[in-house]
Amino acid sequence: MPDTPTRRDFVKTAGVVAASAAPAIQKVKAANNQVQFGFIGTGSRGQYLLKHMKDADLGRCVAVCDIFEPNLKKGAAAIGSNPKTFKDYRELLSYKDVDCVLIATPLFQHFPVTRDALLAGKHVFCEKSLVFRPEEVHALRALANERSKQVLQVGLQRRYSKFYQTARQMIDQGMLGQVTHASAQWHRNTFSRDPWNRALPPGLTDRQYNWRKYREFSGGLTAELASHQIDIADWMFGSHPEFVVGVGGTDYVKDGRDIYDNIQLIFKYPKGQKLTYTSISTNEHLSMFGGSRNQFGEVIMGTEGTIEITVGTDDEPAIGLWFREPKKAEVTPAGAKKEPAAVASASLASTGKGQRSLPILFERDQRNPNDSFLVKELKFARQWLYAKGVMVPEEDRNPVDVELDHFLECVRSGGRPKADLEIGLADSTAVMLANLAMDEGRRVYFSEIDKLGRGQTKKPA
Numbered sequence: 001m002p003d004t005p006t007r008r009d010f011v012k013t014a015g016v017v018a019a020s021a022a023p024a025i026q027k028v029k030a031a032n033n034q035v036q037f038g039f040i041g042t043g044s045r046g047q048y049l050l051k052h053m054k055d056a057d058l059g060r061c062v063a064v065c066d067i068f069e070p071n072l073k074k075g076a077a078a079i080g081s082n083p084k085t086f087k088d089y090r091e092l093l094s095y096k097d098v099d100c101v102l103i104a105t106p107l108f109q110h111f112p113v114t115r116d117a118l119l120a121g122k123h124v125f126c127e128k129s130l131v132f133r134p135e136e137v138h139a140l141r142a143l144a145n146e147r148s149k150q151v152l153q154v155g156l157q158r159r160y161s162k163f164y165q166t167a168r169q170m171i172d173q174g175m176l177g178q179v180t181h182a183s184a185q186w187h188r189n190t191f192s193r194d195p196w197n198r199a200l201p202p203g204l205t206d207r208q209y210n211w212r213k214y215r216e217f218s219g220g221l222t223a224e225l226a227s228h229q230i231d232i233a234d235w236m237f238g239s240h241p242e243f244v245v246g247v248g249g250t251d252y253v254k255d256g257r258d259i260y261d262n263i264q265l266i267f268k269y270p271k272g273q274k275l276t277y278t279s280i281s282t283n284e285h286l287s288m289f290g291g292s293r294n295q296f297g298e299v300i301m302g303t304e305g306t307i308e309i310t311v312g313t314d315d316e317p318a319i320g321l322w323f324r325e326p327k328k329a330e331v332t333p334a335g336a337k338k339e340p341a342a343v344a345s346a347s348l349a350s351t352g353k354g355q356r357s358l359p360i361l362f363e364r365d366q367r368n369p370n371d372s373f374l375v376k377e378l379k380f381a382r383q384w385l386y387a388k389g390v391m392v393p394e395e396d397r398n399p400v401d402v403e404l405d406h407f408l409e410c411v412r413s414g415g416r417p418k419a420d421l422e423i424g425l426a427d428s429t430a431v432m433l434a435n436l437a438m439d440e441g442r443r444v445y446f447s448e449i450d451k452l453g454r455g456q457t458k459k460p461a
């Protein structure tokens with residue numbers, strides 16, 4: 001029989017999330033108390049973020065900028081606050097009403113725009129992957145540290161998800177035992193839908209519009225997709241990799257792209273931990289969550305349990321499941337081992353039955369000693385329903401909304417973002433070195449970044 005979740009399991013899961021803290025947000029609507037922000041790069045992601053900022057209490061969009069007129073108009077329409085429009089981001093940066101900027105340009109433009117924004121005294125939110133080239137890692141670290149009072153946040157929204165925060169707390173509480181491995185995938189099928197091959201608007205070339213396909217502008221699958229998930233492994237392991245090996249190929253998608261269409265990576269962390277990573281462009285099946293989701297998810301494995309997790313979107317909730325490892329063999333008083341069923345059946349070439357999953361639980365579902373009898377029973381009932389699959393725990397806010405509010409709050413209070421400079425630089429470093437490992441077919445050590453990009457700072461266009 002698979003283990004049935006018990007009342008004790010619920011209490012144990014619930015107990016770890018006490019500190020799960022969404023940023024405390026002061027409700028202000030007074031115009032003079034709002035952060036005035038500008039937005040640079042109002043393409044697909046930019047418009048999405050602007051829509052999410054439309055009703056932000058903490059900030060007001062006063063300026064938008066894009067070099068491509070149709071996107072500039074769409075960006076202004078998405079926020080609806082009648083912002084000033086600019087085609088040159090330097091003009092936006094010299095507009096004195098702008099306290100801070102959000103940047104969602106293509107990757108190769110992240111560094112020059114972020115650098116100029118910091119130099120102009122603005123706080124910055126920049127989409128992932130933070131920087132593109134090794135020299136930019138060093139240059140941005142130096143500049144941001146000189147200007148440490150300016151906020152610098154990176155668009156790694158999983159850092160703002162209660163599910164991922166709870167997973168990290170479960171690890172801290174020892175609920176997975178010793179965490180030794182993680183695996184992650186982001187699989188797409190470009191033959192059924194290819195968001196990187198957008199139909200060209202008049203006047204733009206494929207290289208300009210579908211920039212993700214070209215190494216001159218893009219870090220490919222590693223930068224665009226893996227960056228989110230490598231950051232999760234770093235967070236869950238509590239360290240950065242020692243080295244990476246990998247194989248990539250442009251084997252199936254023959255449309256002129258020079259990035260890899262499939263990548264397989266292994267990152268080795270201190271203490272022997274490994275992240276195995278795969279991103280392909282020919283199949284989007286996800287072997288987690290019983291086929292209820294596709295494309296992307298992560299698995300964190302420890303000696304006592306596993307977490308399967310994926311982030312929510314506007315349309316789908318996040319999912320976080322916890323599986324326990326089989327119980328240890330019991331030792332009888334006489335000292336003889338009594339094998340549990342799964343182990344005994346190994347001699348019959350069976351691995352034993354799987355464990356039932358337990359949902360990851362949030363603050364509102366936790367039971368605490370001060371709860372009234374009625375509240376305790378209600379929480380228990382909800383936890384029971386979660387475990388039976390009748391209800392699923394859901395985040396009350398999309399982590400993208402949380403990250404954006406958090407940025408504005410940090411700008412107001414001088415607070416430190418969860419996804420800060422060093423998290424962004426570590427993530428970008430992992431992207432660059434993983435690509436190097438695949439390009440050169442060798443083990444690339446993370447210490448190499450110290451030498452890479454020194455003395456070759458390019459003047460960006």
Ligand SMILES: NC(=O)c1ccc[n+]([C@@H]2O[C@H](COP(=O)([O-])OP(=O)(O)OC[C@H]3O[C@@H](n4cnc5c(N)ncnc54)[C@H](O)[C@@H]3O)[C@@H](O)[C@H]2O)c1
Pocket residue numbers: 040041042043044045046065066067068071087088089104105106107109127128129155156157209223224
């Ligand atoms: N966090 C996430 O989950 C997430 C999701 C999607 C995209 N992104 C990131 O957002 C960024 C943008 O992606 P996208 O899909 O919106 O790309 P996109 O091509 O749709 O949009 C980029 C926009 O930037 C504009 N632009 C280019 N150079 C500019 C410059 N110098 N000044 C002003 N505007 C300029 C382009 O004209 C375009 O409108 C990328 O870095 C991507 O990785 C993050």
